Amino acid sequence: MINELKTTRISLLLCTMSLSVQAAEIWVNTDQTTNPFQDDGRCTFLEAIEASENNISSGNTAGECSAGDPSPVVDQILFTPEMLPATLAIESAVFISESLHISGPHKDLLTLTGIASDRLIEIVPKLNQTHTISDITIAGGYAGIGNIPDNTGGAMMVSLAESSLLIERSRFVNNNAEYAGGAMTIGYGGSSNNLTTITHSEFIDNWTIGSEVQINGNTGGGGAIFIAAYQDVIISHSTFTGNQARNLTAPQPTGDGIGGAIWMLSSTSLATSTLTIDSSTFDSNQAYGVGGAISIGGPGFPADYSLVDIKHNTITNNTADANFSDTSDAGGGIFSSTSDLVNVFNNVIARNRDNSVSSRPNLSGNFNTIGHNYINGNQGISGTFPFGSPNVNDDFVVPAAGGPNLDLLADNGGPTLTRAIRPGSPLIDQGKCGNATTDQRGHKNELQASRIIDNKTVTDFVDGCDIGAYEDGAISDNPAPNAIPDTYVVLEDFSLIADDVDGNFTPADDNDNGLLVNDLDNDSLWVLTAGSFVPDSIDMTDAGNLNLMVDGGFTYTPGSNEFGTATTSYQISDRYNHDTAAFTVIVLPVNDAPSFLLEGFSHFSFADSTPYVTYEDWAINMYSGADNEADQQLSFIISYIEGDASFFTVEPFVDASTGTLSFDLSDQAEGQVTLMIQLVDDGGTDNGGIDTSAGELITISRTISDVIFKNSFEQAGT
Template structure:
């Protein structure tokens, strides 16, 4: 079996954990934090801030203090985004929604935002792009509040640190709470002795109906070992809803005699967080955690973890570093690969699986293709389909190992891709709905037929109930939870009626 992973395999991991500490500071903490990587030499303006205590989410004003319009797509000058950002005060909104151009190309460096709390509003992510031109980051926000980006594409950012410095947030670097709504962040790069977030570095990251794709975090140094943390995102607090993190990479420049520590091809989150109705797929780490690495509890609901790879480490889909735990509800973890624990590597007791598929993952010979643990562990839950896993893991008593007959990862309706259930799948009507979810990952009814299906996809559910016009994705998901009981009751009644009348073939 694979050797136990080291607790602190690289000094840069220790640096990351220093900033993640949420308890009261100590003298040692302060001494280490003083040497943490910085965006600026001024300690008051660094993005790698000293987080001595846990931080409450700042309020975002429902009405902005001032709306600053952007009237042209120039890099700088009157009416430009750069000029509006320089003039903005706390709680302002910068409005780009009236622009008729499709791209703002930055030729003189990143846009630096000094306001603690600011909103950038575009016409839609398919209408307008902020392009870093592969010269610098796109947005820098060394502040304490909240940065919100709506209706934009952020792309082609580049941060290459030299010497013993680190790269961070190739497109967006913020010390604050970052909110992305209807936004795409793509084709960004961060490199250095350590790299933290190929696309995004922020204290907290919230994605709603957004995509982070095609980004690279790369460890590069001529004369030292390197590390890459989060090909797409490095954050302390994670919150994803109806979003996709796809095709990102945490890699290193190969140097003879030099070591590397690459983790989280998609995401590294220190404090953990939530992934709801989202897909994490096709991400790659040259070390461990192809999809997500977390150091504290992660909640996975109505979501898909698929086709991620940890090329030379554990946890193809998920790496649950001690003391983190996983609670996966109505989710699908499939087609991931790692040296061991192809689906997930779990190091602490306390994880749970409810109505979840963990199947069709791969690992090296003599290692567990699906779930694997560092020590004997017990996982609680019910109504799961789990493929071959580490015998040291005690799974829920009713766990089945049947092949769920998953279709390929593709668009099956809704904002994210999913694995459909083929006809005759043992997952159909064999699950549970412990959290009272109204909808499946796509936004289709969560309970259809005799019972809930296992996994993120509900076979045969009609699309008509999915749309909630006029509501934000996040509010729709929350509303779905509140309406779950009523929706389930009506669907069960409908199911009983169909059973009494004789079910037609097209019903399934």
């Protein structure tokens, strides 16, 4: 049965930790990490940590970090939407002792990254503290060569003293340590009541290097996590993939990299640690030594005292003895040298590999089955796991050629990657849910308080639950967000600013609403595709630029003189599930004013009789106003500023195709006329468009010098 001692101990600790007080909020508003400690109106992440630890504000200027509160208040560090998405470079570890919640927006929107010179976070022992890290990515941490534990915990060192740490909806990627815990080491703090809970999180491509042989003949391990003595650890609804426990020295018979994803060590009966792994996936991890996915103890630790429960998990495609050097069995899935049996219940442990001479592809060590485990091949474990579907222990143990019929690791909903069950899989309805209310994704039966989805085409073995971390046909317990397509309108050569993120600032104007206003969910939503980019368009050469904020606000500026339709999509998340919708901006045309250049004279002076005037290229460079208005029809209009049409027998006319000016003066014309000549297009004036160019003034004058000619000869008889 499940360890009663462990359950009681954790329950008492959870009750103690539930007494924490409401958080004081410290808002980080910049991604600056160089010269971070300045009174400059910005609250940097490093300043926020200091403000929480020392309970002093980071400066007097508006925008600086506010002071934290002393324990038992749990300070909360948050991040303003304006600074996101962001990557914060951490050059050396930040130290946390007082109760703190580092509350990110979403693991895809905020990354704390090391520069491969130090770990990023160190939680140091202080009694009765409550810590939480949520919704961030931690990457690029490194614990270098040194003494234990300095050479462990590439991203984090978690050293608790009768305290707790919750890590939720976070991602650890590309962290490494020389000895143990490529992403995280849990240990080296107090000796009792230390609870670490990791849920809905991902550990991807972390590793231990193994460049030094330790005194007991091993090179370390725990590609993702190393768990030392005096710890209670719960890992649930999480995924471990691509993690490695390597060995860069000569192969060690007792300790090439131990535990591709997790290495746990309780080396004395007085320093017992407990571990529960529930509803999680371990896929494609590898150890150069034992325990392709998980190692409890190891070859150099024949008397380990850890207490371990492993239930509702999918453990597949992991590899032990990846460097082909071990002469003893290595356990491709799980290796255990514990004195107490490792409890396993309702797990898929299949298609793992052990390259050692005495191969144990899936399990090596002593285990207690509670039934409903699917295992292909029972080499070395046939006493506990005899063949049978089901066998006498209610497990499904098939020959090595058998398989669970799972899809590859993918996004199947929920915060983590999972392996979906294919139709016809032998896992369907052959498990037992026990008290599991959801699968790894957080999916369940919509009508019941259980994860069970009964497939009517399959005969149930017990309660109809599927074996492993995934329940086929289940839906999210946390309703998935519904992203609704959005369409906006903007005028050519104007910017669209949608800064009414909740629709309440200008309720009568929907065109300035943020994208999230019409999207549906019970939780806060975040735009995961935030950033600055060029949208798509089939009718605009330059589709302009879209600057999209994580809160759904945005600014869109179309290309100069462009009109048409810009399209893109945006993805939203409530931190558990996500959805995608189309996003369209219609750019309405605004007619650009036409233009021309005056090449000819602006003043014409005549005396006595004049010929018909034709002036070629009087106007040049007739232009519609924009290249995408080139099909408009152009014409010149003439207005009289001084004088009128009686001055001419043929009024002035400018040919818009050639620029030729022509006119003919009246015989009686004398004095001066002033004309305004403008170019006009047929684009209209809708939306504030302009269809008329700036004008050119010309004057035409005539002086008659001969009085007889002037009077058209005197009449007879005068």
